[in-house]
Amino acid sequence: MDFTLTDEQEMVRETARSLFARECTADFLRAAWDDPSSAAVLWDKQLSGWMELAAGDVVDLMLFVEEHGRAVAPGAFFASLLAAQVAAAAGRELAGSASVAVAGADGLWIPHEGATKHFVPSAAEVDEIVVVGGSPEAPTVALVPAARVARVPVDQMDGLRRQFRVDVSGVEAGEPVDPATWRHAVERALVTCAAELIGVGRWLLDASVEYAKERVQFGRPIGSFQGLQWELVDAALELERAAAAVSYAAMCVDADDADRHRAVHGAKAEAGLAARACARTGLQVHGGIGYTWEHDLHFRLRRAYAGDAFMGPSGYHHDRLAELLFDERHGP
Amino acid sequence: MRLSFSAEDEAFRDQLVAFIHEHCPPEAYGGRDFIGSDPSGPDDGTRIPDWARDWQAALFDHGWMIPSNPAALGGRDATPTQTLIYLEELAARGISRSVHFVGYAIVGPSLLEFGSEEQKALAPAAIRGDTVWCAGMSEPNAGSDLANLSTRAIEDGDHFVVNGQKVWTSYAMAASRCFCYVRTDPDAPKHKGISALIIDMDSPGVEVRPLRDMTGRTEFAEVFLTDVVVPKSNLVGERNDGWRITMGALGHERGGLWVEGVAGCQRAVDDIIAMIQRRGRGKDPVVRRRLAELYSQVRGLRALGYKGFASFARGSSAPEHSFMKLATSELRRTLCEAAMDLQGAALAVTDPEVSEERGRWQEAFFGLLAGTIGGGTSEIQRNVIAQRVLGLPRGR
Numbered sequence: 001m002d003f004t005l006t007d008e009q010e011m012v013r014e015t016a017r018s019l020f021a022r023e024c025t026a027d028f029l030r031a032a033w034d035d036p037s038s039a040a041v042l043w044d045k046q047l048s049g050w051m052e053l054a055a056g057d058v059v060d061l062m063l064f065v066e067e068h069g070r071a072v073a074p075g076a077f078f079a080s081l082l083a084a085q086v087a088a089a090a091g092r093e094l095a096g097s098a099s100v101a102v103a104g105a106d107g108l109w110i111p112h113e114g115a116t117k118h119f120v121p122s123a124a125e126v127d128e129i130v131v132v133g134g135s136p137e138a139p140t141v142a143l144v145p146a147a148r149v150a151r152v153p154v155d156q157m158d159g160l161r162r163q164f165r166v167d168v169s170g171v172e173a174g175e176p177v178d179p180a181t182w183r184h185a186v187e188r189a190l191v192t193c194a195a196e197l198i199g200v201g202r203w204l205l206d207a208s209v210e211y212a213k214e215r216v217q218f219g220r221p222i223g224s225f226q227g228l229q230w231e232l233v234d235a236a237l238e239l240e241r242a243a244a245a246v247s248y249a250a251m252c253v254d255a256d257d258a259d260r261h262r263a264v265h266g267a268k269a270e271a272g273l274a275a276r277a278c279a280r281t282g283l284q285v286h287g288g289i290g291y292t293w294e295h296d297l298h299f300r301l302r303r304a305y306a307g308d309a310f311m312g313p314s315g316y317h318h319d320r321l322a323e324l325l326f327d328e329r330h331g332p
Numbered sequence: 333m334r335l336s337f338s339a340e341d342e343a344f345r346d347q348l349v350a351f352i353h354e355h356c357p358p359e360a361y362g363g364r365d366f367i368g369s370d371p372s373g374p375d376d377g378t379r380i381p382d383w384a385r386d387w388q389a390a391l392f393d394h395g396w397m398i399p400s401n402p403a404a405l406g407g408r409d410a411t412p413t414q415t416l417i418y419l420e421e422l423a424a425r426g427i428s429r430s431v432h433f434v435g436y437a438i439v440g441p442s443l444l445e446f447g448s449e450e451q452k453a454l455a456p457a458a459i460r461g462d463t464v465w466c467a468g469m470s471e472p473n474a475g476s477d478l479a480n481l482s483t484r485a486i487e488d489g490d491h492f493v494v495n496g497q498k499v500w501t502s503y504a505m506a507a508s509r510c511f512c513y514v515r516t517d518p519d520a521p522k523h524k525g526i527s528a529l530i531i532d533m534d535s536p537g538v539e540v541r542p543l544r545d546m547t548g549r550t551e552f553a554e555v556f557l558t559d560v561v562v563p564k565s566n567l568v569g570e571r572n573d574g575w576r577i578t579m580g581a582l583g584h585e586r587g588g589l590w591v592e593g594v595a596g597c598q599r600a601v602d603d604i605i606a607m608i609q610r611r612g613r614g615k616d617p618v619v620r621r622r623l624a625e626l627y628s629q630v631r632g633l634r635a636l637g638y639k640g641f642a643s644f645a646r647g648s649s650a651p652e653h654s655f656m657k658l659a660t661s662e663l664r665r666t667l668c669e670a671a672m673d674l675q676g677a678a679l680a681v682t683d684p685e686v687s688e689e690r691g692r693w694q695e696a697f698f699g700l701l702a703g704t705i706g707g708g709t710s711e712i713q714r715n716v717i718a719q720r721v722l723g724l725p726r727g728r
Contacts, residue, residue, distance in 0.1 A: 002335075002638075107666070209724065213723070213724065233714045233718050237658070241629065241633055244632055266627070315621065318626065319620065325624060326614045326623075
């Protein structure tokens with residue numbers, strides 16, 4: 001197992017980091033919070049050109065999306081990446097930006113015939129909706145213009161990625177998709193989500209370490225206090241462990257490795273828990289200033305918790321992993 | 333990033349596995365360093381079992397003791413990736429290379445890096461296990477604060493006279509030599525007055541008092557040094573420059589240990605899952621979720637070790653590896669606790685007639701309790717990570 005990045009992969013990461021640092025300023029995030037349509041410029045001018053990532057290696061996608069998470073970027077790009085991977089399972093390509101309507105009221109990506117789909121991200125900002133129906137054994141996928149379905153906003157903690165309840169009752173049955181192909185698409189989407197959470201955690205940890213070095217109380221930087229140092233070390237360990245798990249899962253999916261199902265569920269769970277730990281610790285390190293609206297921390301804290309819940313929270317993925325370990329496992 | 337190894341590296345693995353099948357004695361599959369494990373010998377840590385001597389010598393002679401070394405030092409010029417494969421194959425089987433890690437893992441590398449030509453010549457026997465070494469580091473007032481050590485070496489003509497006390501000295505009863513840290517300049521700042529000496533354990537004035545540990549075994553000892561005469565030629569490296577060697581020694585100790593730590597976690601979690609199935613608890617949702625959480629952590633740490641290795645193999649520093657000793661020692665302890673908790677009220681029972689698990693988890697748990705103390709406590713690990721990895725300011 002070799003985690004060495006190629007020069008091209010290093011470049012993907014560097015390019016993404018500078019792109020998001022340039023575009024996702026504090027003002028840009030606040031404007032998007034107040035009016036999501038103001039983020040459309042990011043999709044139009046920059047990110048629509050990066051959609052080919054959705055069809056390529058998950059490792060490359062992961063590197064790019066991690067930086068997207070660090071910047072807590074708003075807009076249609078993230079939903080479109082998920083949508084493109086689901087559409088690809090049915091051999092379809094997106095015409096523009098898109099989102100995925102699949103989840104039931106429990107938020108899980110389990111295909112069902114119900115006309116109401118829940119937790120559809122960025123549904124008001126996209127051109128198309130990928131509608132998943134059928135059943136887990138016989139999923140179907142249809143691609144429809146977003147304007148053809150009713151999209152009802154549901155208030156969320158993460159206002160930079162609003163989620164919608166979508167009524168798909170008027171949509172004709174989609175094309176059948178092989179269940180294994182569907183599962184593969186879901187696994188790619190899960191790694192995408194996990195990668196974003198790692199980026200969110202990285203921003204929270206880095207910002208907290210920097211703040212701890214600068215903030216002086218009792219005559220010295222608070223980062224010199226052992227109690228605070230250990231909190232940060234434990235958060236850093238959780239994040240590094242999760243980041244490695246996500247990289248491993250990405251490699252497994254790309255290689256179609258036998259360990260990929262276990263690796264993907266583990267990665268999503270670990271990434272969610274790690275991002276949450278970095279958010280809690282990060283807020284604690286920042287103290288009062290971190291609790292203000294003015295500070296950028298709360299955007300990441302929101303994304304950490306909402307991202308953990310999206311496509312099923314860590315407990316759900318641990319339970320799926322347990323099925324693989326206890327019910328399907330024959331030897332290590 | 334890729335999952336698989338090259339054909340050349342896989343051939344290396346095949347050669348190793350063939351060697352193990354041909355030469356490895358059943359006793360070496362113990363998964364731990366333990367001198368007194370020879371059932372025919374006295375359980376006081378005073379002798380190295382014959383099988384262990386033969387096994388370590390066979391590893392050395394066939395170039396499998398430290399594969400990255402040249403042949404004269406028990407290796408075969410293996411690449412970093414091949415060394416990783418080597419450590420993994422051993423760890424996955426729970427195979428110990430040696431019953432005394434101090435010689436090959438700490439003293440050998442330190443002599444080769446800092447020793448005179450004459451001292452370097454002692455390294456092959458240390459690595460082959462022909463000479464048993466102990467390391468005189470901790471003292472009653474110098475544990476985590478190692479630089480506070482107060483064992484004095486006073487210059488007198490062509491020798492030093494050493495007085496002081498060492499403690500937690502592993503294998504001191506069996507050792508013929510001690511790689512000993514002493515204070516040569518009491519007036520200098522504490523890190524700048526330390527030197528390293530080679531002390532013959534049969535020198536007059538060396539007294540070893542075995543210490544029984546909480547498991548009941550006798551693996552380490554107190555070493556009292558009274559007017560011990562040590563030739564000046566036994567000084568390793570520059571005088572008062574010993575602190576630099578201690579840093580290297582701890583580095584050597586930590587180098588590939590993450591592989592064994594991860595393998596220990598993996599063996600434990602696989603074993604617990606099998607135990608749960610055996611005991612018919614495999615449908616309990618609380619048990620299932622807990623094990624999945626632990627399993628995820630084990631797999632995450634395994635990946636983190638590899639990620640650090642990718643930097644290490646390219647010659648960069650690997651901050652990831654700073655986390656590994658801390659994380660694997662704590663997780664192994666947690667896994668043992670989880671296994672004991674599954675036994676309910678029988679948690680405390682070790683009687684093989686009563687407990688299905690025959691006390692093996694309890695025994696492992698007591699052994700692993702040393703893992704978060706020895707080689708730098710978890711607390712020291714956290715301080716070091718805070719300062720060297722996160723770059724936080726040193727506390728007062």
